[in-house]
Amino acid sequence: MTRSELISQIRKKKSFLCVGLDPDIEKLPRHLLKEEDPVFAFNKQLIDATKDYCVAYKPNTAFYEALGVSGWVSLQKTAQYLREQCPHHFSIADAKRGDIGNTSARYAEAFLKNLDFDSITVAPYMGEDSVVPFLSVPDKWVILLALTSNKGAGDFQTLPVGEKSLFTRVLETSRRWGTPENMMYVVGATQAVMLSEIRKVVPDHFLLVPGVGAQGGSLEEVVKHGMNKDCGLLVNASRSIIYASSGTDFALKAGEEARKMQQEMESLLG
């Protein structure tokens, strides 16, 4: 998906919501466990119920890998369902990969070619040659970790490197590797106050913002400090939507939560 297509979807739906598909087998509605593939059944119903209110989906690979081979089968089915049923939604493999070039090329093959996600989250620690193999896949995106939503973000990301913080150096250096047409950055909603600083370095790039909802970040603050003229935001919610109910009405409740967020976004988009 191109940047202009994404912006057009955001305008059309008045939403910049990304729904995180993180199926935790212990939290799945019990009635789904009798399905042949409970994880895919869960995702399929969640997608059907939320797709009118969001512009992106983000399966987190850890939740699938924890289930071994059957988890990969579910991930593959989910990716295929997204491609077929939601061709206008932006899809994100939340994988946080990154390795030497020859290895990153294999991860690019796994997630951007074979599973055909629009994008993958990548960790920056290993530098340019660990990121470029993902960028070299045509029409696909890298979403690079900049300033994450967790407490540990303070261990290294905010350390001073000269007069700047490490995450600022990550932004400054990596923006030369790609363009706002094929790179985004992860910035946690719990770091909303830093978004104004981040916008000085990357005014045009989209930001993927996790941490609203279960992690406690504020949507209003994110918009206030992070929105640009094209919106420039994808705000992710996972647990607050997909586990809104643990009963047979889980998809209905997920749809309602997604709709609430869409409406809040619509009013903030003004």
Place this chain on the structure above:
Amino acid sequence: MTRSELISQIRKKKSFLCVGLDPDIEKLPRHLLKEEDPVFAFNKQLIDATKDYCVAYKPNTAFYEALGVSGWVSLQKTAQYLREQCPHHFSIADAKRGDIGNTSARYAEAFLKNLDFDSITVAPYMGEDSVVPFLSVPDKWVILLALTSNKGAGDFQTLPVGEKSLFTRVLETSRRWGTPENMMYVVGATQAVMLSEIRKVVPDHFLLVPGVGAQGGSLEEVVKHGMNKDCGLLVNASRSIIYASSGTDFALKAGEEARKMQQEMESLLG
């Protein structure tokens, strides 16, 4: 596997070789393609041919994920084969994972519990709560990226943070999260001259050293600057061993390459 067991294996075998199991489907000996599971057939014969000369095996997850579901089947079979046939070899899931705590816990489940690897490589960028879930699995290890073997290591890892480099800060901060009994560090062989500095910060920790062989690092330099009283090194070679021949004699040639490295290590262990 405990630290003392690992040291005992190194002394017994006079080797600190780790063999990287990175099966690239395009490089597999052609005669294996008629096997039901060519990747596992490749790994099994490599393991049988090299196990007397090495103390560790390191499958890199990217090469399996690039093959989708069948790749995960091969990875699972390889992990099981290592557990059953090589209980005295240290096994490493070279996965370079790391995410918020709730997600890292899922990766720990995938690789340290279900696949039962002794250890997993982890990227440090997201800080303490992204690493601790791996350390909380009993008897398992985290191998944290410190200074990697690739060119991109110079983009962020060697940046000055105050009077120290970022990778030194990673070592100093993270050594408080675990102990030399459950943490190691990745330091590339191409960075051998830095090993003396690294040893000042982590004198007792084992170091996993990739980059000897195809990437051009020198074993002698690694030993000169990085060895400690317990050896403290696992030196990995992947491509130079597993692709020593592309014919039906691939395992024989891999065994010969592994033996050569073991003999060089024996003389360096002196």
